[in-house]
Amino acid sequence: MEIVRRTWQRWRAGGEESAPGLDALLLAHYPGAVMLLDEQGVVLRVNPDFERHAGHPPDQLLGRRAVTLDADPLHGGFALALDHCFTTRQAWRGVLLCRRADGAPRHQTTMIQPLEERPGGPLRLLVIQYDVTGMRERELHDRQLLARLEGTVSRLPGAVFRLRQDAAGHLELLYASEGLVALIGQTPERVMDDIERLLGRVVAEDRRRLEVVLAQSAVSLEPCQLELRLDLPSGQRWLEARARPQRRRDGSTLWDGLLVEITERKHEEFKVRRLVSTDMLTGALNRRAFFEQGAALQARAQRHGEALPLAMLDLDHFKALNDTHGHAAGDLALQAFAATCRECLRPYDLFARIGGEEFAVLLVDISLDEAWPILERLRRAVEEIVLEVEGATIRFTVSLGLAILLPNGSLEGALGDADRALYRAKHEGRNRICGPGGASPLPRDADPA
Numbered sequence: 001m002e003i004v005r006r007t008w009q010r011w012r013a014g015g016e017e018s019a020p021g022l023d024a025l026l027l028a029h030y031p032g033a034v035m036l037l038d039e040q041g042v043v044l045r046v047n048p049d050f051e052r053h054a055g056h057p058p059d060q061l062l063g064r065r066a067v068t069l070d071a072d073p074l075h076g077g078f079a080l081a082l083d084h085c086f087t088t089r090q091a092w093r094g095v096l097l098c099r100r101a102d103g104a105p106r107h108q109t110t111m112i113q114p115l116e117e118r119p120g121g122p123l124r125l126l127v128i129q130y131d132v133t134g135m136r137e138r139e140l141h142d143r144q145l146l147a148r149l150e151g152t153v154s155r156l157p158g159a160v161f162r163l164r165q166d167a168a169g170h171l172e173l174l175y176a177s178e179g180l181v182a183l184i185g186q187t188p189e190r191v192m193d194d195i196e197r198l199l200g201r202v203v204a205e206d207r208r209r210l211e212v213v214l215a216q217s218a219v220s221l222e223p224c225q226l227e228l229r230l231d232l233p234s235g236q237r238w239l240e241a242r243a244r245p246q247r248r249r250d251g252s253t254l255w256d257g258l259l260v261e262i263t264e265r266k267h268e269e270f271k272v273r274r275l276v277s278t279d280m281l282t283g284a285l286n287r288r289a290f291f292e293q294g295a296a297l298q299a300r301a302q303r304h305g306e307a308l309p310l311a312m313l314d315l316d317h318f319k320a321l322n323d324t325h326g327h328a329a330g331d332l333a334l335q336a337f338a339a340t341c342r343e344c345l346r347p348y349d350l351f352a353r354i355g356g357e358e359f360a361v362l363l364v365d366i367s368l369d370e371a372w373p374i375l376e377r378l379r380r381a382v383e384e385i386v387l388e389v390e391g392a393t394i395r396f397t398v399s400l401g402l403a404i405l406l407p408n409g410s411l412e413g414a415l416g417d418a419d420r421a422l423y424r425a426k427h428e429g430r431n432r433i434c435g436p437g438g439a440s441p442l443p444r445d446a447d448p449a
């Protein structure tokens with residue numbers, strides 16, 4: 001516009017004959033419709049390409065008021081814009097809804113520049129229009145597409161996110177979809193404002209894993225996947241995060257990913273795991289779970305250089321009990337025995353049924369000397385069990401073999417040691433504990449069989 005004004009001033013100063021024609025000048029600079037209006041808004045001249053851009057043959061427009069182009073000539077924006085320019089002598093720019101001669105509405109980006117041929121002379125308005133209907137339609141289409149996409153994203157079972165970690169390791173949530181509200185009860189805006197509103201809820205152990213996984217993914221640029229527990233006011237929830245990283249030129253890493261709730265799935269998993277790791281009759285861990293969980297406990301003890309006391313327990317003369325009172329009574333005895341063991345042990349000790357009437361206990365965080373009285377209390381508690389089955393009173397006892405699982409020892413090996421100690425306990429009269437060093441300091445003579 002500035003070019004036209006300056007050239008217009010040059011043209012005015014030089015005289016009309018010597019100056020390039022206004023039409024030619026405007027055509028050279030503007031790929032749109034150009035009009036020159038008088039002080040009544042009547043069209044004096046138009047550029048040659050006018051019809052192509054404005055959709056009106058010049059001869060139908062010349063000598064008529066320019067507002068006839070307006071989609072609403074009486075109240076439309078064109079009249080208001082012209083009014084503004086005449087009153088203020090200031091330029092106006094904006095988008096006007098105009099109609100072509102065939103009635104088709106078009107959005108025209110419009111610039112109106114007041115021009116004076118000479119000071120105090122008649123005012124002219126230079127109007128330049130550029131048809132942006134296509135652009136606006138594309139913009140509208142894009143906006144509708146975006147709204148549809150946002151709708152789809154918001155209906156996803158979870159939240160889409162973009163996470164950024166700068167070169168110094170500082171994390172920032174750049175984007176999260178509305179699904180975040182259903183997941184953690186916080187709006188995306190609040191978490192984008194302060195990511196601790198999300199990370200601060202992650203269980204400490206899982207947060208450490210998250211930091212490790214992100215660090216690895218930032219180096220390898222491999223996708224990552226992680227299950228996290230969050231402590232929320234509504235209770236603990238499990239979320240799964242899957243994300244794909246990309247490195248930015250500034251050294252930061254971006255992860256685009258999806259966060260979904262998996263609490264129900266995890267509970268089902270725990271249920272299944274409990275089922276496959278539990279002995280159905282007694283509720284104790286089964287042999288497989290004992291070895292699995294025992295290995296995990298041993299790995300932890302190894303890190304601290306600790307030995308773990310390990311005991312084998314075997315009901316005495318159980319065959320006789322079965323033969324005398326029936327298999328169902330034997331089952332009841334096994335259940336009562338397991339319940340008594342659980343009462344005498346701590347919840348984190350590993351108690352498992354590893355054979356028919358054979359059980360094992362791995363005691364955590366105590367020494368062999370400390371384990372002995374606990375097991376002795378258990379032995380006595382079993383002595384106290386009285387079962388009334390079909391008019392018969394059933395009592396039974398248990399023998400125990402105690403061994404030590406050394407930090408660098410094997411669970412199978414220690415179980416073998418405990419079994420040998422158990423054999424000695426049976427051999428020495430049953431209803432007693434034998435350890436690596438020999439029999440219980442409180443051996444019992446009683447042998448109900």
Ligand SMILES: Nc1nc2c(ncn2[C@@H]2O[C@H](COP(=O)(O)OP(=O)(O)OP(=O)(O)O)[C@@H](O)[C@H]2O)c(=O)[nH]1
Nearest residue numbers: 314315316317318319320322327330331356357426
């Ligand atoms: N009722 C019942 N009995 C079982 C179960 N599993 C194993 N048994 C029985 O446990 C008995 C084990 O007998 P033995 O191995 O001879 O040992 P015991 O009679 O206890 O003799 P000692 O161990 O030497 O004191 C067998 O009769 C098995 O049938 C079970 O699930 N339910």
